[in-house]
Amino acid sequence: MSSVSSTPASKIARATPFTPKRPLSSLSSATSSTQNLLSSTHKRYKATVSTESRPRNYAKPKPVLAPVPGTPNKEGCDSPRTPGTPRSKSRQGDDPSLMPAMSEMDVSNVDPEEVLVDSQTVEPGDISGDMMDEAWLRAIQSDHGKQDKVMVSIRIRPSDKQSAWVSSPGSNSIQLDPSHARNPNLMSANASSSHNAPPTTFHFDSILTGTPNKPIYTTVARSHVHAAMEGFNAVIFAYGQTASGKTYTLSGDDAEPGIIPRSMRDVFGFIKRTPDREYLLRCSYLEIYNETIHDLLAPPGSGSGNQVQIQGGNGAEIILSPLREEVVTSLKGVNEVLRRGERHRRTACTDWNERSSRSHSVFRLVIESRERGAGPPEEPDARAPSRSGRATPGNGRATPGPGASGSRLQARGGKSVQTSVLSLIDLAGSEKATSDKDRTREGKYINTSLLTLGSVIGTLSENAAKNKSDHVPYRNSKLTRMLQPSLSGNARISVICTINPDPGAVGESTSTLGFAKRVKGVKLNAQKKEILDTDALIERYRKEIEDLKKRLADKEAASDVPTRTRRLSAQEKQDESKAMKELNDRIQQLTKLILTSNTVEEGGSESRPVSPIKVDFDMSPYQLQQELLSARLQLETQARQILSLEAALDQGSEQHPVDASSDDAKDKVIAEQTEKIRELENVVHGASGEVGEVAETIRKMREEVEREVRGSAEREWMSKVEEEKRKAEESQKWAEEVVKELEKEKKSRIKLEDERRALAAFVSKFDSLGLGFTLPSTSSPSSRRTSAASIVPPMPSPRGAAAAFAERKHLRNLRARKNQGSEDDGKLVPFPTGDSTSTVTTTSEAVTTDFDLRLSIGEDNSPIRIVGDKKMMLPSLLEEEWGMMMESTETGDVSFEGDLSTTLRVGSPTKASGMKVFPTARPLGRNNFKENLPES
Numbered sequence: 008m009s010s011v012s013s014t015p016a017s018k019i020a021r022a023t024p025f026t027p028k029r030p031l032s033s034l035s036s037a038t039s040s041t042q043n044l045l046s047s048t049h050k051r052y053k054a055t056v057s058t059e060s061r062p063r064n065y066a067k068p069k070p071v072l073a074p075v076p077g078t079p080n081k082e083g084c085d086s087p088r089t090p091g092t093p094r095s096k097s098r099q100g101d102d103p104s105l106m107p108a109m110s111e112m113d114v115s116n117v118d119p120e121e122v123l124v125d126s127q128t129v130e131p132g133d134i135s136g137d138m139m140d141e142a143w144l145r146a147i148q149s150d151h152g153k154q155d156k157v158m159v160s161i162r163i164r165p166s167d168k169q170s171a172w173v174s175s176p177g178s179n180s181i182q183l184d185p186s187h188a189r190n191p192n193l194m195s196a197n198a199s200s201s202h203n204a205p206p207t208t209f210h211f212d213s214i215l216t217g218t219p220n221k222p223i224y225t226t227v228a229r230s231h232v233h234a235a236m237e238g239f240n241a242v243i244f245a246y247g248q249t250a251s252g253k254t255y256t257l258s259g260d261d262a263e264p265g266i267i268p269r270s271m272r273d274v275f276g277f278i279k280r281t282p283d284r285e286y287l288l289r290c291s292y293l294e295i296y297n298e299t300i301h302d303l304l305a306p307p308g309s310g311s312g313n314q315v316q317i318q319g320g321n322g323a324e325i326i327l328s329p330l331r332e333e334v335v336t337s338l339k340g341v342n343e344v345l346r347r348g349e350r351h352r353r354t355a356c357t358d359w360n361e362r363s364s365r366s367h368s369v370f371r372l373v374i375e376s377r378e379r380g381a382g383p384p385e386e387p388d389a390r391a392p393s394r395s396g397r398a399t400p401g402n403g404r405a406t407p408g409p410g411a412s413g414s415r416l417q418a419r420g421g422k423s424v425q426t427s428v429l430s431l432i433d434l435a436g437s438e439k440a441t442s443d444k445d446r447t448r449e450g451k452y453i454n455t456s457l458l459t460l461g462s463v464i465g466t467l468s469e470n471a472a473k474n475k476s477d478h479v480p481y482r483n484s485k486l487t488r489m490l491q492p493s494l495s496g497n498a499r500i501s502v503i504c505t506i507n508p509d510p511g512a513v514g515e516s517t518s519t520l521g522f523a524k525r526v527k528g529v530k531l532n533a534q535k536k537e538i539l540d541t542d543a544l545i546e547r548y549r550k551e552i553e554d555l556k557k558r559l560a561d562k563e564a565a566s567d568v569p570t571r572t573r574r575l576s577a578q579e580k581q582d583e584s585k586a587m588k589e590l591n592d593r594i595q596q597l598t599k600l601i602l603t604s605n606t607v608e609e610g611g612s613e614s615r616p617v618s619p620i621k622v623d624f625d626m627s628p629y630q631l632q633q634e635l636l637s638a639r640l641q642l643e644t645q646a647r648q649i650l651s652l653e654a655a656l657d658q659g660s661e662q663h664p665v666d667a668s669s670d671d672a673k674d675k676v677i678a679e680q681t682e683k684i685r686e687l688e689n690v691v692h693g694a695s696g697e698v699g700e701v702a703e704t705i706r707k708m709r710e711e712v713e714r715e716v717r718g719s720a721e722r723e724w725m726s727k728v729e730e731e732k733r734k735a736e737e738s739q740k741w742a743e744e745v746v747k748e749l750e751k752e753k754k755s756r757i758k759l760e761d762e763r764r765a766l767a768a769f770v771s772k773f774d775s776l777g778l779g780f781t782l783p784s785t786s787s788p789s790s791r792r793t794s795a796a797s798i799v800p801p802m803p804s805p806r807g808a809a810a811a812f813a814e815r816k817h818l819r820n821l822r823a824r825k826n827q828g829s830e831d832d833g834k835l836v837p838f839p840t841g842d843s844t845s846t847v848t849t850t851s852e853a854v855t856t857d858f859d860l861r862l863s864i865g866e867d868n869s870p871i872r873i874v875g876d877k878k879m880m881l882p883s884l885l886e887e888e889w890g891m892m893m894e895s896t897e898t899g900d901v902s903f904e905g906d907l908s909t910t911l912r913v914g915s916p917t918k919a920s921g922m923k924v925f926p927t928a929r930p931l932g933r934n935n936f937k938e939n940l941p942e943s
């Protein structure tokens with residue numbers, strides 16, 4: 008065993024503001040024991056050397072160690088100052104960039120979804136250069152939530168004097184050097200204690216020494232920071248007499264950053280290593296000065312004068328209002344908040360500490376996290392009252408209190424949101440009365456609140472040790488009231504008790520170690536806090552109901568002893584009826600949520616709802632089915648909620664057994680709730696009946712629609728068939744008539760042909776007898792007209808009768824045309840101009856008798872002119888058969904006017920080949936015929 012001694016002064020020089028101005032009386036040489044203690048403590052948590060642990064520049068040794076409280080040294084304080092008005096205008100004006108009002112990151116000004124931090128957004132510079140010891144990480148992670156004890160560590164401040172305390176290297180115990188057993192300070196400390204002989208040996212989780220802050224962080228804080236990141240509330244605080252090194256441990260300085268800056272770096276490191284979650288980080292900074300809570304980040308001139316009130320809560324949760332919270336997304340942001348808060352902290356030069364904390368300061372980080380890649384946020388129910396949180400003045404938005412009961416981050420896609428609070432607390436140090444009036448007054452407040460903390464811890468530890476439930480006086484100070492949720496169990500707690508090893512401080516050190524010992528006895532039961540979305544909540548309710556039913560059954564089976572036999576104190580009765588009221592409120596709230604859902608008619612005084620579904624008869628059967636499905640789901644949800652209400656009611660009775668004096672009131676509450684449940688059941692049954700009716704209506708409607716559809720389709724098809732039949736009959740009739748006409752036509756043609764043949768035979772007979780005569784040449788109409796005028800009895804000539812016959816026929820036709828033409832004159836449709844001459848295609852196959860000329864010019868029936876060698880054609884035949892108009896040209900060609908669709912037949916296919924057909928540039932007007940026709 009070796010004595011705990013000082014650290015060499017050359018190794019403890021640090022930058023301001025923590026460097027006291029008072030010179031050290033002497034700087035003794037270092038003893039190896041301190042180093043040994045340190046190394047022995049930390050070898051269990053080996054981590055690779057970080058940049059922060061590299062050797063510092065210790066070239067400028069500075070006196071840093073303050074005297075023990077028993078030896079005030081007034082010369083040390085150049086000008087004692089009271090930081091009574093820390094946020095005076097002049098201070099605010101120092102650096103406009105640090106003015107809180109300017110911060111854009113006030114939680115009430117930002118959209119939480121926009122400021123989430125995840126592994127991708129963390130800057131490399133924001134995380135510690137340390138390589139994580141994987142084994143260590145696994146060990147602490149498996150331990151999360153299991154620890155039911157406070158972690159207590161002792162940090163011995165380096166001293167230039169002979170230490171009064173000894174500790175074996177590698178041991179976690181500390182013992183008072185026997186030579187100091189009769190130390191007057193120890194005796195005076197003992198006098199105020201109820202113990203006969205003060206204990207002089209103590210065992211803790213770790214005994215730490217030395218100047219470096221990194222091993223301190225690794226040993227006492229890292230596991231708790233990780234627990235907070237995993238969803239558990241965590242509290243780390245430093246306790247000890249003034250000038251023993253609490254602020255140095257928590258905040259440190261530029262050369263040796265303390266627990267707060269290191270834990271913030273670790274937070275970002277943790278996020279970097281957790282790629283499957285996203286985080287919302289908010290921090291606040293406050294202090295308790297003379298039993299008043301002040302917001303260190305509040306903007307200047309805020310209405311409440313920066314004072315914060317503790318509101319409501321049943322102890323499990325408290326709400327601080329108004330408290331500014333700032334969203335942080337980087338280490339830089341956190342450091343800025345820290346700097347701003349520290350500027351406003353109340354420190355003063357005291358007899359023992361150049362920069363003594365005159366208040367308890369609390370730095371809080373609210374951590375909300377959610378699995379990444381969840382669906383869109385669930386629509387918050389606007390009608391649902393806020394379950395917790397406070398209204399931020401001026402904007403009406405809720406901000407959760409330190410109990411972190413309200414979540415800014417929305418649960419979504421069945422994924423829960425984890426919420427936890429990491430609180431890092433630098434307590435003011437206990438101190439003796441000083442010559443300064445203000446300091447003495449502050450000291451009184453500090454000591455009172457520390458005493459209350461001590462007695463709260465003492466009661467808690469005793470309750471745990473003796474399985475008692477004695478009243479805990481949390482409300483006796485602001486500090487204990489604020490720490491109530493954590494101290495009553497729902498947090499992982501690590502306490503660092505700092506002591507001054509000087510013989511002159513043995514009394515205070517013993518007292519600190521006694522406090523540390525009591526803290527060790529406090530039992531914890533930290534629970535993760537999760538906020539669930541609807542799907543997850545329903546699932547959770549279902550499990551909870553099953554669990555509760557099982558527990559109830561077990562209990563009933565295990566004991567017949569009634570649970571309501573316990574005797575309660577007045578305070579406990581009050582607490583219980585309050586708890587019952589809260590339960591009642593919660594049930595009412597849930598009831599309201601159910602009743603204000605769409606199933607209830609707005610403003611209806613009756614609890615029975617109207618039809619949960621308004622049947623829209625324009626909906627398709629499919630839509631109606633969907634409606635029915637959603638109604639069924641709604642019904643199931645209501646049924647589950649009723650079950651959970653029943654379970655909550657059962658749980659309430661189980662957790663808060665009532666004594667005889669308040670039975671009536673509680674029975675009344677239970678009767679009210681039972682009545683409400685009955686009403687809800689009516690609602691559900693009513694809804695069920697309605698759903699049945701709706702289903703029947705839908706079924707009938709569907710049948711009707713199907714009948715209707717089938718009927719109308721059949722009718723439509725029948726009318727179509729009728730129509731087709733009618734058309735077919737008409738076509739048949741028409742075809743029959745056409746056939747009849749054709750036959751008639753055929754008969755008349757045969758008759759005509761016979762007549763023609765007979766006539767031709769007669770004419771040739773007539774000619775063969777030499778009775779015919781020859782007409783003069785009729786190459787042109789004019790010449791024909793001349794010939795007609797000077798007509799002389801014709802002389803019989805060979806084929807003269809035939810020619811005469813043809814001529815007569817021609818003239819007859821022309822006359823007929825002429826008569827008709829007088830009606831049609833000017834109505835002829837002109838030929839499209841510009842058409843080129845087309846060669847008539849002939850079908851040489853038609854060699855036997857006739858061949859077809861298929862005219863392919865245009866689609867209309869415009870007249871055409873056929874030009875060809877007269878000799879090659881049988882004009883008379885053309886004229887006779889098809890009514891083509893023949894006209895002689897000067898070249899001796901003949902032209903025919905006819906119909907485009909006409910099929911021309913000529914007697915000699917070979918001769919007709921090469922005949923040209925082309926559209927006339929100008930239609931042949933009737934007048935031409937009139938002029939050219941000989942008078943009959």
Ligand SMILES: Nc1ncnc2c1ncn2[C@@H]1O[C@H](COP(=O)(O)OP(=O)(O)OP(=O)(O)O)[C@@H](O)[C@H]1O
Pocket residue numbers: 019021025026027071072073163164165216217218247248249250251252253254255256360362363364365434435436437505
């Ligand atoms: N482990 C340490 N190594 C080197 N210097 C230390 C150490 N602990 C404390 N000091 C120095 O001792 C002085 C007092 O420390 P500190 O201000 O942290 O004490 P405190 O407990 O916070 O006091 P108070 O309760 O009055 O605020 C400071 O100058 C600080 O730098």
